[in-house]
Amino acid sequence: MNDPSLDPAGFTTGSREAWRAAVEKVLRGRTFDDVLVSESLSGIEIQPLYAADDVSVEASGVPLDDNRVLSGWDVRQQHSGVDPATCNLHVLEDLEKGVTSVEIVAPVEGWSNEALHTALEGVLLDIAPVALAPHNDLAAARAFAGLIAERGDSETTGSWLGLDPIGEIARSGAEPSLAAAARLGADLAPRLPGAAVFTVDATCYSDAGATSTQEMAWALATGVAYLRALEEAGLTLAQAASTIGFRSTAGADQFTTIAAMRASRRLWDRVLDACGVPVHHRHHQIQAVTARSMFSRRDPWVNMLRSTTAALGAGLGGADSVTVLPFDNAIEQANSFARRNARNTQLLLIEESQLGRLVDPASGSWFVESLTNRIAQQAWAIFQEVEARGGIEVGLADGSVRSEIDHSWATRLGHLADRTESITGVTEFPEVDNDPPTGLAASNPTDPSGDGLPLRRLAAPFENLRDAADRAASGATGRPSVCLVTLGDLAVHTARSTWTSNLLAVGGVRTVGYDGDGAYSPLQAEVAFTDTGCGVAVICSSDAVYAERAAATATALKEAGAVLVVVAGDPGEQAEALRSAGVDEFWHAGMDVLDTLRRLHSTLGIG
Numbered sequence: 001m002n003d004p005s006l007d008p009a010g011f012t013t014g015s016r017e018a019w020r021a022a023v024e025k026v027l028r029g030r031t032f033d034d035v036l037v038s039e040s041l042s043g044i045e046i047q048p049l050y051a052a053d054d055v056s057v058e059a060s061g062v063p064l065d066d067n068r069v070l071s072g073w074d075v076r077q078q079h080s081g082v083d084p085a086t087c088n089l090h091v092l093e094d095l096e097k098g099v100t101s102v103e104i105v106a107p108v109e110g111w112s113n114e115a116l117h118t119a120l121e122g123v124l125l126d127i128a129p130v131a132l133a134p135h136n137d138l139a140a141a142r143a144f145a146g147l148i149a150e151r152g153d154s155e156t157t158g159s160w161l162g163l164d165p166i167g168e169i170a171r172s173g174a175e176p177s178l179a180a181a182a183r184l185g186a187d188l189a190p191r192l193p194g195a196a197v198f199t200v201d202a203t204c205y206s207d208a209g210a211t212s213t214q215e216m217a218w219a220l221a222t223g224v225a226y227l228r229a230l231e232e233a234g235l236t237l238a239q240a241a242s243t244i245g246f247r248s249t250a251g252a253d254q255f256t257t258i259a260a261m262r263a264s265r266r267l268w269d270r271v272l273d274a275c276g277v278p279v280h281h282r283h284h285q286i287q288a289v290t291a292r293s294m295f296s297r298r299d300p301w302v303n304m305l306r307s308t309t310a311a312l313g314a315g316l317g318g319a320d321s322v323t324v325l326p327f328d329n330a331i332e333q334a335n336s337f338a339r340r341n342a343r344n345t346q347l348l349l350i351e352e353s354q355l356g357r358l359v360d361p362a363s364g365s366w367f368v369e370s371l372t373n374r375i376a377q378q379a380w381a382i383f384q385e386v387e388a389r390g391g392i393e394v395g396l397a398d399g400s401v402r403s404e405i406d407h408s409w410a411t412r413l414g415h416l417a418d419r420t421e422s423i424t425g426v427t428e429f430p431e432v433d434n435d436p437p438t439g440l441a442a443s444n445p446t447d448p449s450g451d452g453l454p455l456r457r458l459a460a461p462f463e464n465l466r467d468a469a470d471r472a473a474s475g476a477t478g479r480p481s482v483c484l485v486t487l488g489d490l491a492v493h494t495a496r497s498t499w500t501s502n503l504l505a506v507g508g509v510r511t512v513g514y515d516g517d518g519a520y521s522p523l524q525a526e527v528a529f530t531d532t533g534c535g536v537a538v539i540c541s542s543d544a545v546y547a548e549r550a551a552a553t554a555t556a557l558k559e560a561g562a563v564l565v566v567v568a569g570d571p572g573e574q575a576e577a578l579r580s581a582g583v584d585e586f587w588h589a590g591m592d593v594l595d596t597l598r599r600l601h602s603t604l605g606i607g
Contacts, residue, residue, distance in 0.1 A: 014460065016051065046371075050366035052437055074101050076100070076104045077099045077103070085291060087118075092123070095123065101158075101292065103131040103323055104122070106140060131160035138184050144159070158193065158196075160197075163184070163197055169396045177392070179229060181198075185229075189243040192243075196244060203221035203249045206293065207293050214408060215248070217380070218382075221395070222392050230243070238281035245286075246284065247285055247390075248260070249291045252306040253311070259371040260317065261286060263373075263375040264379075271553060286318070286320050289323040294458060298425055298465050301425075304581075307324045308349075318359070318360060328419055402453065416458060416461070418590050423459050426463065465508060481534055482511055483529050483537045484501065485529055492545060509597075521549070529557055535561070536564040538567075539565070546571070567587070568587050573588050
């Protein structure tokens with residue numbers, strides 16, 4: 001086809017102002033900012049459109065790595081070391097089936113030489129690096145270094161010894177000696193030129209509710225503290241930089257994850273530049289780990305989608321190693337299927353999608369470049385504040401870090417409560433009749449007690465409601481139910497009746513009475529409600545129908561014995577009249593769902 005009207009030469013470049021004016025014409029009185037401008041969890045404004053003049057592109061710091069282009073990033077699988085023999089079987093199975101490095105979580109009592117030998121029997125440390133999960137067990141680090149030397153892999157291994165004394169303060173509230181860890185690090189680092197003796201684990205901050213920029217800033221501050229300590233212990237800054245690895249969170253927001261990984265490299269390069277470290281010694285090893293906070297117990301299969309998005313973001317953002325936690329991470333210790341799914345998530349991205357062969361693919365994207373710049377600027381500002389107050393150790397000791405995390409969590413909990421941020425399978429599209437998950441106690445606190453930072457899973461407040469409803473459902477009266485009093489034809493009420501059914505399922509409450517066309521008179525609605533035997537009624541229909549007979553219907557329902565009458569939707573000017581007629585509450589988008597469902601549970605007698 002040769003249509004002259006489609007010749008690109010005939011198009012003119014429009015201005016941003018003209019585009020915005022055209023957009024505002026179709027918003028029907030709503031404001032541009034309210035409809036199209038959003039905010040990231042860090043408070044960074046997200047515009048609907050970006051152009052070249054929105055960014056000043058800086059080098060992201062993503063290195064060109066021939067091995068990565070050939071084979072993809074390092075696929076790192078996490079294993080529990082509670083039973084060293086079982087751990088060894090699982091490690092060897094994973095290495096045989098595509099994993100390229102492993103991370104081992106030490107048992108509670110720490111690693112002994114014998115346990116390490118058992119867990120790593122048959123693992124070739126020169127080609128399959130092993131990372132000890134972050135800890136402050138100096139004996140374990142020394143024992144692992146001894147095992148590496150015994151195997152003859154000191155010059156070739158890229159393993160991580162996992163020392164993280166500052167992170168241990170955050171994780172457990174312990175008071176380890178940074179100086180003692182630094183002395184050990186200064187002793188071991190020259191003998192392990194390719195290994196990381198220290199790990200900066202910032203995932204504990206994200207797990208507790210911190211934003212991505214807070215996590216990044218505190219990681220930078222921790223890295224600087226390790227540089228200082230290692231230099232004082234006798235290493236040059238170049239040597240110290242080469243023996244520090246970073247363990248960062250990969251979340252389900254793929255663009256934030258991509259931008260955060262790029263910004264992290266840029267900022268650490270800036271730190272090392274300020275320290276006078278030559279360019280060829282500015283190592284920045286990043287292990288990205290899928291966020292534990294995003295995993296749900298309910299409908300855990302959706303965790304596979306979250307993990308895939310997180311792994312995609314981490315890989316495209318330039319992470320050296322990516323750890324995808326098993327999808328049942330919040331329920332029980334991973335089984336073979338969950339481990340297989342975790343490793344194959346990455347293998348599909350690397351081997352079928354060939355994403356590992358791209359070097360910094362987000363470079364040049366106006367949106368991602370702008371987001372990278374703004375994340376870097378915000379994280380750098382927080383980092384400077386931490387340093388001005390005396391460093392990360394002071395921030396952990398005086399409680400300021402915990403206070404900032406608690407504030408960020410409260411803000412995010414508000415977004416979860418009003419469903420500005422949704423959790424598929426939990427706050428959106430929950431399956432109310434699904435059996436509760438096994439493998440975890442019914443108690444599911446969002447903020448467990450203890451001296452360390454808590455794990456605050458996003459889904460936990462809602463899952464607590466589901467757990468309570470499930471316990472009630474096992475009683476003589478069965479699952480708690482609410483009557484949907486639908487008015488008018490199905491096409492008229494279906495939007496609000498479907499929305500209400502979904503809302504109630506979030507709290508584990510079943511709806512009855514919603515089936516086809518609704519009632520056409522208050523008397524018919526009263527009879528339908530009485531037949532269900534419920535004590536709570538939710539009226540669902542359109543605004544036009546509400547204006548005609550919602551008030552009369554509410555009065556009839558109250559006379560029939562309803563202890564709680566609700567109207568689905570924002571009543572606007574009808575609110576006062578409806579309240580006078582007996583309506584107790586109005587449920588609508590933007591309300592506090594958690595508070596509403598907790599009050600409903602109390603009304604229904606759910607303990």
